[in-house]
Amino acid sequence: MKSDKISEAVVRRLPVYLRFLNDLQKREILTVSSQELGQKLDLNPAQIRKDLAYFGDFGRKGIGYDVTYLIEKIRHILKLDQQLNVALVGAGNLGHALSNYNAYLKDTMKITAIFDSYAPKVGRKINSLTVQPMEELGQTVREQGIRIGIITVPDSEAQNVADILIESGIEAILNFAPMILKTPPNIRVHAADFTTDLQSLAYYLKDGKEESGNEEQ
Amino acid sequence: MKSDKISEAVVRRLPVYLRFLNDLQKREILTVSSQELGQKLDLNPAQIRKDLAYFGDFGRKGIGYDVTYLIEKIRHILKLDQQLNVALVGAGNLGHALSNYNAYLKDTMKITAIFDSYAPKVGRKINSLTVQPMEELGQTVREQGIRIGIITVPDSEAQNVADILIESGIEAILNFAPMILKTPPNIRVHAADFTTDLQSLAYYLKDGKEESGNEEQ
Numbered sequence: 001m002k003s004d005k006i007s008e009a010v011v012r013r014l015p016v017y018l019r020f021l022n023d024l025q026k027r028e029i030l031t032v033s034s035q036e037l038g039q040k041l042d043l044n045p046a047q048i049r050k051d052l053a054y055f056g057d058f059g060r061k062g063i064g065y066d067v068t069y070l071i072e073k074i075r076h077i078l079k080l081d082q083q084l085n086v087a088l089v090g091a092g093n094l095g096h097a098l099s100n101y102n103a104y105l106k107d108t109m110k111i112t113a114i115f116d117s118y119a120p121k122v123g124r125k126i127n128s129l130t131v132q133p134m135e136e137l138g139q140t141v142r143e144q145g146i147r148i149g150i151i152t153v154p155d156s157e158a159q160n161v162a163d164i165l166i167e168s169g170i171e172a173i174l175n176f177a178p179m180i181l182k183t184p185p186n187i188r189v190h191a192a193d194f195t196t197d198l199q200s201l202a203y204y205l206k207d208g209k210e211e212s213g214n215e216e217q
Numbered sequence: 218m219k220s221d222k223i224s225e226a227v228v229r230r231l232p233v234y235l236r237f238l239n240d241l242q243k244r245e246i247l248t249v250s251s252q253e254l255g256q257k258l259d260l261n262p263a264q265i266r267k268d269l270a271y272f273g274d275f276g277r278k279g280i281g282y283d284v285t286y287l288i289e290k291i292r293h294i295l296k297l298d299q300q301l302n303v304a305l306v307g308a309g310n311l312g313h314a315l316s317n318y319n320a321y322l323k324d325t326m327k328i329t330a331i332f333d334s335y336a337p338k339v340g341r342k343i344n345s346l347t348v349q350p351m352e353e354l355g356q357t358v359r360e361q362g363i364r365i366g367i368i369t370v371p372d373s374e375a376q377n378v379a380d381i382l383i384e385s386g387i388e389a390i391l392n393f394a395p396m397i398l399k400t401p402p403n404i405r406v407h408a409a410d411f412t413t414d415l416q417s418l419a420y421y422l423k424d425g426k427e428e429s430g431n432e433e434q
Contacts, residue, residue, distance in 0.1 A: 006420075008417075009226050011417045011420045011421075012413070012417045014416070014417065014420070015412065015413035015414075015416035015417050016408070016413055018416065019395070019397075019410075019412075019413065020397065023396075023397070040397060041397070042406075077420065078416050078417070078419050078420050079419045079420060079422055080416060080419060084419055084422075086415065092314065093310045093311070093313040093314035093317070094310070094311070094314035096310040097309065097310035097311035097314055097369075098411060100310070101395065101411060101412055109415065109416065109419065147422055148415070148418060148419065148422070150415070152314075171421075171422050171423060172418045172419070172421055172422060173418075174411070174414055174415055174418055178236070178318065180236075180237065180240075180257060180258070188418060188421035188422075190414055190417070190418050191233070192411055192414045193236075194315060194318060194391070194409055195232065195236075195318055196229070196232035196233055196236065197232075197391055197407055197409050198303070198326065198365070198367075198391055199231075199232035199235065199295050199297060199326065200225075200228045200229045200231065200232050200295070200407070201365060201389045201390075201391055201405060201407050202295050202296045202297060202301055202326065202365065202389070203223075203228045203231070203294065203295050203296060204228075204388075204389055204405035205296055205301075205364055205365070205388050205389060205405075206388060
């Protein structure tokens, strides 16, 4: 299987499948059909079968997919079957909120260090982590083998933080600053800007004329 | 143009185009080619041409796209050319962080009300908004003609909040709680779970064996 053959759209759906499968496993459900997956995840079952077929022939007609096996496969494909340490830069409200998600991340992927350039924030505890100064970033990234960085600083600082992360050896960035980072081609950047989520949601609103019940339209 | 003909993947890319185009407009750049767009947004130029062709024949060979015209068109398609009020439920760190994004949202789309069920939070100011009790949600949604809700409450409360939002007449939900909501088919829900963003990012990491420089792999 060649990594670069799988489209980004598929890669973005795999964690969604994984989350639902983990939920099934918790409820001790052993198999699931593409119909059930489709219904729960608001996706076409044919699309799901096609997505999963990228990774080999998992499903069995009339029985469906083996939940445990599918979880293992997806975790392997997403490299979640290895320890992945994550650094977060920006200990504001958003950084704080994201560090709370640590509980939801599988234990192999974890935010293990938090940095901020603002002196009064350094030394504070966020959950079990102590906010470190930016000067310690390079050494901590190397020591902990951190490969992924999350940027939750204001727009004006984001590029500078990205440069520092990349210099320290990070390979991938999740960027919450609503701006486009300039990065070398070997660095993978995903934008996690919630404004684009919100704007694409607006597309699905019914047209005003068909509306009723909203008095102020 | 039929709304339901455009795939979700395209709808999700349109706000990304829009953000970049707005940036060009600010810098007084009048035209842009699909090559430039592709380079900046890490997308195939052919894909971009195909996406934009859904909405009519915008581009001109050798000149490119008219920035202002394209902005107008995308804003119209995404229904951003009308006033869209948004309610946010959950005035914690994440809710606080999101309300700061108001400045980045175009003035037609805005978080206009914040709610929380926790009494000590009610009455607090977050930017220019006062946190309201859940009991006021229905009336405020009707009075302000709010059509979109954002959920930033803990997992255990998210379904209940979704039910209340839907009952009050909201049409679309951006859900930050890392769980799958049960909603009627006429309600559009987008999951904004950052763990899935992070997990899909892991896919693009280089395989361990090829790595160097990380001492603790």
